[in-house]
Amino acid sequence: MKRFLAAACFTVLTVLSATICIAAPGTIKIGALFSVTGPPSFLGEPERNTAKMEVDEINAKGGINGKKIELIVYDTTGDATKAVQAANRLIKEDKVVAIIGPSTTGESMAVLPVAEKEQIPLISCAAGSKITDPVKKWVFKTAQNDGLAVAKIYEYLNKKKISKIAIITVSDGFGSSGREQLKVNAAKFGIQIVEDSTFGPKDTDMTAQLTKIRGSQAQAIICWGTNPGPAMIAKNVKQLGIKLPLFMSHGVSSKKFIELAGDAADGIILPSGRVIVSDVLPSSDKQKKSLIAFVKDYQKHYKTEGDHFGGHAWDAVMLLKNAIEKGGETPSQIRDQLEKTQNIAGIGGIFNFSPTDHAGLSKDAFVLVQIKDKDWALVK
Amino acid sequence: MRFLNSEILKFILLALFILILPHVAHEGYLLNVLVFVGIHSILALALNLLLGYAGQISLGHAGFFGLGAYISGILTATYSLNPWIAMLIAASVVTLLSFAVGFPVLKLKGHYLAMATLGLGVIIYIVFNEAVDYTGGPSGLSGIPNLSIGTFSFDTDIRNYYLIWTFALIAIALSLNLVHSRIGRALRAIHDSEVAARVMGVNARLMKVQIFALSAGLSAIAGSLYAHTMTFVSPASFGFNFSVELVTMVIIGGLASIYGSLLGAALLTVLPELLRAFQDYDIIVYGLLLIIMTMFMPGGLAKGFPQAASYLRTRFGKRSSPDA
Amino acid sequence: MELSDQIAQYLVSGLSTGAIYALIGLGFAIIYNSTEIINFAQGELVMLGGMFALFFINFLHLPLPLAVLSAVASTTAAGVLFERLTIRPLKAATPLSLIIITIGGSILIRGIAMLVWGKDTHAIPAFSGTEPILIGTATILPQHLWIFALTLLAIAMNKLFFNYTITGKAMRACAVNKRAAGLVGIDVRKMVLYSFAISASLGSLAGIIVAPLTMTSYDVGIMLGLKGFCAAIIGGLSAGAGTVLGGLLLGVLESLGAGLISSGYKDAIAFIILLLILFIRPQGLFGKAETERV
Numbered sequence: 001m002k003r004f005l006a007a008a009c010f011t012v013l014t015v016l017s018a019t020i021c022i023a024a025p026g027t028i029k030i031g032a033l034f035s036v037t038g039p040p041s042f043l044g045e046p047e048r049n050t051a052k053m054e055v056d057e058i059n060a061k062g063g064i065n066g067k068k069i070e071l072i073v074y075d076t077t078g079d080a081t082k083a084v085q086a087a088n089r090l091i092k093e094d095k096v097v098a099i100i101g102p103s104t105t106g107e108s109m110a111v112l113p114v115a116e117k118e119q120i121p122l123i124s125c126a127a128g129s130k131i132t133d134p135v136k137k138w139v140f141k142t143a144q145n146d147g148l149a150v151a152k153i154y155e156y157l158n159k160k161k162i163s164k165i166a167i168i169t170v171s172d173g174f175g176s177s178g179r180e181q182l183k184v185n186a187a188k189f190g191i192q193i194v195e196d197s198t199f200g201p202k203d204t205d206m207t208a209q210l211t212k213i214r215g216s217q218a219q220a221i222i223c224w225g226t227n228p229g230p231a232m233i234a235k236n237v238k239q240l241g242i243k244l245p246l247f248m249s250h251g252v253s254s255k256k257f258i259e260l261a262g263d264a265a266d267g268i269i270l271p272s273g274r275v276i277v278s279d280v281l282p283s284s285d286k287q288k289k290s291l292i293a294f295v296k297d298y299q300k301h302y303k304t305e306g307d308h309f310g311g312h313a314w315d316a317v318m319l320l321k322n323a324i325e326k327g328g329e330t331p332s333q334i335r336d337q338l339e340k341t342q343n344i345a346g347i348g349g350i351f352n353f354s355p356t357d358h359a360g361l362s363k364d365a366f367v368l369v370q371i372k373d374k375d376w377a378l379v380k
Numbered sequence: 381m382r383f384l385n386s387e388i389l390k391f392i393l394l395a396l397f398i399l400i401l402p403h404v405a406h407e408g409y410l411l412n413v414l415v416f417v418g419i420h421s422i423l424a425l426a427l428n429l430l431l432g433y434a435g436q437i438s439l440g441h442a443g444f445f446g447l448g449a450y451i452s453g454i455l456t457a458t459y460s461l462n463p464w465i466a467m468l469i470a471a472s473v474v475t476l477l478s479f480a481v482g483f484p485v486l487k488l489k490g491h492y493l494a495m496a497t498l499g500l501g502v503i504i505y506i507v508f509n510e511a512v513d514y515t516g517g518p519s520g521l522s523g524i525p526n527l528s529i530g531t532f533s534f535d536t537d538i539r540n541y542y543l544i545w546t547f548a549l550i551a552i553a554l555s556l557n558l559v560h561s562r563i564g565r566a567l568r569a570i571h572d573s574e575v576a577a578r579v580m581g582v583n584a585r586l587m588k589v590q591i592f593a594l595s596a597g598l599s600a601i602a603g604s605l606y607a608h609t610m611t612f613v614s615p616a617s618f619g620f621n622f623s624v625e626l627v628t629m630v631i632i633g634g635l636a637s638i639y640g641s642l643l644g645a646a647l648l649t650v651l652p653e654l655l656r657a658f659q660d661y662d663i664i665v666y667g668l669l670l671i672i673m674t675m676f677m678p679g680g681l682a683k684g685f686p687q688a689a690s691y692l693r694t695r696f697g698k699r700s701s702p703d704a
Numbered sequence: 705m706e707l708s709d710q711i712a713q714y715l716v717s718g719l720s721t722g723a724i725y726a727l728i729g730l731g732f733a734i735i736y737n738s739t740e741i742i743n744f745a746q747g748e749l750v751m752l753g754g755m756f757a758l759f760f761i762n763f764l765h766l767p768l769p770l771a772v773l774s775a776v777a778s779t780t781a782a783g784v785l786f787e788r789l790t791i792r793p794l795k796a797a798t799p800l801s802l803i804i805i806t807i808g809g810s811i812l813i814r815g816i817a818m819l820v821w822g823k824d825t826h827a828i829p830a831f832s833g834t835e836p837i838l839i840g841t842a843t844i845l846p847q848h849l850w851i852f853a854l855t856l857l858a859i860a861m862n863k864l865f866f867n868y869t870i871t872g873k874a875m876r877a878c879a880v881n882k883r884a885a886g887l888v889g890i891d892v893r894k895m896v897l898y899s900f901a902i903s904a905s906l907g908s909l910a911g912i913i914v915a916p917l918t919m920t921s922y923d924v925g926i927m928l929g930l931k932g933f934c935a936a937i938i939g940g941l942s943a944g945a946g947t948v949l950g951g952l953l954l955g956v957l958e959s960l961g962a963g964l965i966s967s968g969y970k971d972a973i974a975f976i977i978l979l980l981i982l983f984i985r986p987q988g989l990f991g992k993a994e995t996e997r998v
Contacts, residue, residue, distance in 0.1 A: 037663060039616075039923075041823045074656060080520060080614045081606075085412060085653070088537075092408035106520040106614040113522075113611050117535075128519055171509050171968055173614075176517040197967040198510075202927035204724065204918035207717040208962040208970075215710050228825040228919045239836045239843055240713070260827045260919060263834075437800070484983040490799075491742055495937040496982050498930075499975040510968040620930070624807055631804050660819065667812030671790055674804045678797065 027070045028063075028329050030055075030320060031090030033101035033111065034125075034313070038077035039172065039201060042226055043103040046310035047125055048073050050294075051100060053301050054317045064324050076102055080110035087111045091118045097331050100316040101125050104173045112139050121335040123319060125312035128177050132358040140338055140358045142315040144273070144348055148363040149250050150181040152271040153222060154189040156368055156379070162245075166195035166218035168209055168233065170225030175201075178224030178249055194218050199229055207236045214242050226251040231260035238264040245269070250366065254307040258374050269379060271366040273308030273348055276376050286345045290318075294347055311347030318346055387556060390639070394552070398545050402538055411537040413653060418544035419606050420645035422551050424629040425638065426598035431627065432636035433559055434591045435571035436486060437494050439623050440501025444596040446508060446618030447474050448603025453524045453613050454514055463527045467604040475597030482589035501623050508615035520614030527608045540609050547605060548642075551598060555638050567591060568636075632673055634680025643681040709841040714963040715956060716842040722955020723851045724918070726948040727910040728932025730858055731903040733943040736936070737866075738875035738899035741802050745786065745810040747929015748817075749904050752779045753911025754920035755817055758826050768831065776908045782813070783904025787897055810925065817922040825921040831913075847916050854913055855948060858906060862943050865902075875899055938978055940988030949990060954978070 032051055035044035055071040063069060072094050074086035083102050090096045091114070098121045102108050105128030112131065115122035115138050124131050124141040131141050157165070167182050169175035175198065186193055195216040197209040210233065213221060221244050223233050230252045237246055246268050248257075253272035258265045274281060278291035294314055298306030319341060320334065327337025341353040341360065349365030368379040402411055427441050451470035455461040461469075485496050508515050515521055526535045527543065534543045558564055569577035570584050578584050607613050625648060633644020651669070655662035677684030728750055735743045756775035760766045766774065790805050791797075797805075831850055836843040866872040877885040878895045886892050911920070911928075918924065931954060939950030954974055961973035981989055 036660070037818065037823070045823055075659075075662075079616050080610070080612060081416065081617050082652070084610060084612075085416065088412040089409045089653070092412070093410075104519075106518060106616065109520050109522045110610060110612040110614065130519075130522075168967075171518065173518040176509075176512060177519060180512075197962070199967060200927075200971065202924065204914070204928075205717055205721045205959075208714050208959040209967045211710050211713040211717070212963050212967075215707075228921070231825075231827070231919065235834075238834075239845055241836065241843065256824060260825060262827065431800075485979075488982060488986050491736075491941065492937060492982060492986060492988065494742075495934065496979055499934075499979050503972045503975050506969060506972040510966075510972075628804055628807065631800055635800070661815075663815035663818070664812055667808050667810075667815055670808030670811065671805050674801045674808065675790065675794060678794075678801055 026066075027068045028324065029070045029072060029094060029096045030317075031087075031094060031096035031099040032071060032073040032313075033076050033083055033086050033090070033099060033103075033107070034073060035078040035103045035107065036073070036075040038075075038079065040078040040104050043125070043309045044075070044078075046298075046307055047101065047103055047313035049302055050298065050306065050310035051313040051317055053297055054314055057297070058317075058321060064321055065329075067329070069321075072096060076107055078104060078107065080107050083107040083111050084114060087114045091115075091120050096120070097329055098123070098320055098334050100313060100320070105131060105177060106173050108139075108141070112136060115139060120331050121338060123316040123338075125309075125316060126173075128173070129181075129359070135356060135358050138335055140319070140353060140360070142319065142346070142348055142351075142360075143312045144250075144361050144365045145181075145359060146177045146249075147181045147185060148361070149271040149366050150178070150185050151189075151363055152366045152368055153247050153269075154185060154191055156269070157191060157220065158189055162219045163190060164192050164194050164217050165220045165222055166197070166213040166216055166244075167193055167222045167224065168197045168199060168206070168213065169223070170201050170229050171198045172201045174226055174249075174251055175224050178251075182222065182224065199225070199233075201225075201229060203229065204232065205236070206233050207240060210236050210240055210242060213244075214240060218244060220245045220247060222247040222249075224249045224251065227254075227256055228260055231257055231264075234261040234264040234268060250308065253369070255305050258371060265371045265374070267371065269368060269370045272369050272376075273311060273365065274367055275306060275308045275311055275347055277367060277369060277378055280376075280378060286350060287347070290314075290345055290347060308347060315346035315348050315351070319344065319351060387560070391549075391553065391556065394639070394642075395549055398549065402541055408537060411541055413650060415537060415540050415544055415609060417646045417649045418541070418548045419602050419609070420626075420629065420649050421548050421642045422544075422602040422605075423599055423626055424633060424641035424645040425548075425551050425555055426595045426602070427626050428630045428633070428636070428638070428641045429555060429558070429567075429598075430591055430595040431630050432634075433564065433567045433571065434588055436588060436592065437490075437627070438497040438592075438595070439494050439620070439627065440497035440499070440504070441595075441599055441626050442618045442620070442622035443501035443504035444474055444478065444599040445603040445606070445622070445626075446613075446615070447477075447504060448600025449607040449613045449618070450508060450515055450521070450603075451600070452604035453521050453607040456525050456608075457521060457523045458514070463525055463604075463608050467527075467601065467608075470604045471597050471600045474600035475593050478596035479589060479593035482592040483585075486585070486588045486592055498620065498623070501620060505615060505619055508618060515615070518615055520612055522612045524607050524611045524613065526611065527605075534608070544605055544609065547601065552638055552642075559636075559638070563587070571636075628670065632670075632677075632680055634682030634684075637680065637682035640680050640682030643685075647681065710963060711960075712840055713842040714959045716839060716844055718956030718959030719952055720844055720848040720851065720955070721959065722935075722952035723848070723855050723948075724910070724914045724928070724951075725931045725935040725954050726951025727851065727855050727858065727914070728907065728928055729935030729939065729947040729951050730855075730862070730943060731907040731910065732933055732936040733939070733941050733947045734862070734903040734906065735899050736879075736941050737943045738879045739896050740799065740879060741791070741806070742799075742933070743900075743903065744803060744806040744929065744933075745813060746903065746907055746932060747925035747927075748810045748813040749779055749783055749907035749925075750911035750914075750928050750932070751817060751920065751922065751925035752782055752813065753908025754828070754915035754924070755821055755826075755911075755922070756908070757912040757915060758828055758920060759821075761828060762826070772909075772912055775912055776905050779908030779911075780901050780905040783900050783907075784897060786813075787900040791896065791900070792893060810929070814922055814925060821922055823922060825919050827919050828915040830916040845917065847913070850913055851917075854909065858909075859944055859948060866943065871895075871898065934978060938981065938989050940990045942988075942990055946988070946990030950988070953989070 034048045076083040105126040108124040108126045127143040129145045169179040248270040323337035327333040349361040351360040353360045369376045448470045452466045455466035566582045629644035634640025756778045760771035832846045874890045935951030939946030957974040961970035
């Protein structure tokens, strides 16, 4: 019996050590943390799909400097605790040289101390400006700051001489970041927020909030959220017969929103990455080439429309590839090279990192679009 | 007396096991998981005192856990208080608060109690989300310092491991003492029949509220430890789902079993990590395992292991007996 | 806009949301009343109803009545299967382990739905248009009328079934005392199965009828289930008017809270009031006080 036990232990140990050493020496390991399931899966799923697709493509073309990339994706389900556990696993067990993600601002803030301590470059796919402000040595991000999207809407409001607005934001990370930026930037544009309301991510009826807005002085409504809430709001606005112009965030810049809101989507204006309007962009646009490549690929692989959330992961992989090609494949080489990134056109915009800027995008990353006849039209 | 000795022996064995474990499992990542197992063990233990011994369900314990984490986090990150003092304040505030709320809440029974505690948890969760000026809202609160003694800071996995398991061992020792004392017997009496316990002279109402407050306070300490280990907190970690997960840990581990709580916490913390191999199917496997384990191990792991062992022994015995 | 007009809209909105909660709450109450089980998978059955309807309408292009029938049948089959595989094999299960099993079931159903239908939210066309209907100065949608009608129908059918049919009476007997019910010749296991079938079909019907309003995705069941559970508890777990009033109350509280006090805290406000109600009436607003058996 004892001998049997000893034999069993030995077998288990050998199998374990064998699996640990299985990674071929000629690969570069990159980790990814996406909330593939859970409430923020609208971010995590396209991000995971995109990252996998792009890594496969790079490998099919021979990898980076002749080495294949191995992408290890862990699901964080939108929970900070799970994100930190997974980050530790990527760094300490899988021994990755860089990490892409996490998907949300909260998770990114949770993982960031781990990346700093273990000295592994992290390219977050979340939008919160506090991720890279103040600048942290090992942390970069690809998603556009929410403040840039807000500015785009406020500029338009100025042009239309609208100064009193009502905001209605979803009470999750995406909405609260938007709400903060809407408030912070209002004074700069001479805009007054006369009604500030929120809704839960799973709420099924927002007529109460909108009734209150209807009774206020507001000349326009700005809604900040991701599907399905904003679609519900568009429908509720129609139900209540509210005639005020309705603005949305880039959180709904996908065909899915138009499908969900139906007729109620008509006339809504929103800031968006260039992905959804890639086909109507002028050919002088620097991003056009990457955009069309991304949209085509995604359509081919996953039979649905690629959105700019997936784009965040696309950009992160591309920036990493660029850094490894030019700088080397150790974590510190990658970090140093990332910081030198200049003038690279991705999906989210044109990236220019520097020691004082790890977000790298300007407000030109957004265009303003309007929904007309169930399709997008550029607002001039 | 012999019974007491065997309890002490068990406890010492556990302490030794915990002491040695990091030297066997030196893989850095496993240590990180064990840190969380420790935190979850304290939580499961706290809930088991209430659920397993006093027989009162709570679907809002994630809220108390979160309160501990947030109070500790806000006091240290925003008001730069000493983390140890913050932990003390967090534990006292939550204990007092739950003591006050406990009187009306624990008047309720069964599903009504479940609903009321669920409501408490939801209210607390909403405050985390909405009081943006204090809590940072849904994006969370960062910049929480590690605990430290003098210049010795608990900032690595191994240090946090020993820190948290020290707390866990203290919690286990206290709980063992409690359940083997007069209070423990009174609690079990309440569990079996509250009316009968009252007749025997147990102040059932006060006893229930006290154990509720103790359980909440212990959860708050776990929350504080969590905040200082993670150095970050966000509301998503303290929602209804986590309350349910805690109840699951207790039941899977074994009701009214101190060591069962440890097993339950360990299993439910490690399981998702193991299930990563199933990728997108992990949630299905998780649900299935939950059902199967509850169906076939009704007494939880604490009783399930001995049961399974004795089952195997009889099987084994039969086979080796000559007349088989 | 006058405040009174606003309040009228809050009330109307609250009632229409509340009717959804009530309908889901009824499913909880029915299972509870014949088995004493709180079925935490009830919300997932609601979700399944919506998802199956989506599948039959959008992919198989069945006409609406046929699609609704097929969706109810499919969900009921799922509910019955769940009972046969998990609840029935247990002989002496405690209420707590039953809770964990139904929670496990809800995770499992949600997981399967996620794999089958993906994570996207889907819209279902409204049954009879989306042109708002004016009630005084307040508006509701035609779909709300469907919900009100179905809720009324469900209460009436319940009343008839549980009070006037042999099977219904037998199911009530099981709830009072399983052993005694068994002794007088009632097939207890069959009654439990029936109650799962009934609440699954009611849940799926609720899911189908609210889907055009709330839209549907694999994870809508959690929130809807939670709200339905609250409605049932406030109503004292009665399978009739109590639960419906509980649901309506919850909806109105949320809507008034959002409109008059704070939209961010609306759920908290609703819960605080519900807690106060429970403190004053520990057996639920509309439940009868029980004496504990010693």
